[in-house]
Amino acid sequence: MTCYQVFSYTEYMSEKTYHRYLFIITLVYFISGFINITLALLALFCMITPFILVYRNRRLTWCHSVCPRADYLNKLGLISFRKTAPKWLVSAKMKRGVLSYFCMNLMFIGLSTFMVSQGNIPPIDKVRFLMAFEIPWSLPQLWFIEGISDVLIHFSYRIYSIMFSSTVLGTILAIRYRPRTWCAICPMNTMSADYLKRLKASN
Numbered sequence: 125m126t127c128y129q130v131f132s133y134t135e136y137m138s139e140k141t142y143h144r145y146l147f148i149i150t151l152v153y154f155i156s157g158f159i160n161i162t163l164a165l166l167a168l169f170c171m172i173t174p175f176i177l178v179y180r181n182r183r184l185t186w187c188h189s190v191c192p193r194a195d196y197l198n199k200l201g202l203i204s205f206r207k208t209a210p211k212w213l214v215s216a217k218m219k220r221g222v223l224s225y226f227c228m229n230l231m232f233i234g235l236s237t238f239m240v241s242q243g244n245i246p247p248i249d250k251v252r253f254l255m256a257f258e259i260p261w262s263l264p265q266l267w268f269i270e271g272i273s274d275v276l277i278h279f280s281y282r283i284y285s286i287m288f289s290s291t292v293l294g295t296i297l298a299i300r301y302r303p304r305t306w307c308a309i310c311p312m313n314t315m316s317a318d319y320l321k322r323l324k325a326s327n
C-alpha cells in the first residue's frame with residue numbers, strides 16, 4: 125500500500141500533533157532561499173534521509189511520519205477540489221516518467237556544477253521551473269556571506285529549483301485532485317516502494 129492510499133483526510137486529522145506543524149519546515153525552506161541561497165542545500169537532508177529510514181526500518185517511515193511536504197499537501201486539503209486523479213496520472217508509467225525526469229535533473233545538476241567548477245559555463249544564479257523555464261526575477265539575498273564560490277551558488281540554485289518545481293507541481297495536483305496526489309508519483313516514494321518490493325521478493 126502506498127502512502128497515497130494510506131493517508132485520507134480523516135486519518136490525517138487524527139495524526140500526532142507534531143505532524144500538523146511539519147508544513148512549517150516546507151515554508152521555512154522556501155523562505156530560506158531569500159535569506160541565502162546556500163541554505164537550499166538543506167534539501168539534501170530530505171533527499172537522503174527517506175532512503176536511510178527505509179533501509180533501516182524496512183517501511184516508509186519518512187512518508188508516513190516525517191515528510192514536511194506531506195503535511196504541506198495535507199494542509200492544501202482545505203482548498204482542494206478533491207477530485208479523483210485520472211488513472212494515467214497515477215499510473216506506473218507516469219511514476220517511471222517522473223522518476224526518470226528526476227534522475228535526469230540530478231544528472232544535469234551534477235554535470236552543470238562540474239562545468240561551472242571547470243570554468244566552462246557561468247553559474248546559473250536563477251531559479252528554474254522544470255529545468256527549462258527560468259523565473260525572470262532574482263531571489264533577494266538578505267544575508268550576504270562572503271567568499272561563497274560560484275560552484276556552490278550554482279549547485280544551491282539548482283537544488284532549490286528541483287524543490288520549487290516539485291512543490292509547485294504537488295500544489296497544483298493537491299488543489300485539482302486529492303491533497304496527496306503528488307505522493308503517488310513522487311520519486312522518493314517510487315524508489316522506496318521499489319526497494320521494499322525487492323526486499324519482500326527476496327525473503
Ligand code: SF4
Binds near residue numbers: 174192193194306307
Ligand atoms: S511520497 Fe514524497 S512527498 Fe509524499 S510523503 Fe513521501 S517523500 Fe513526501
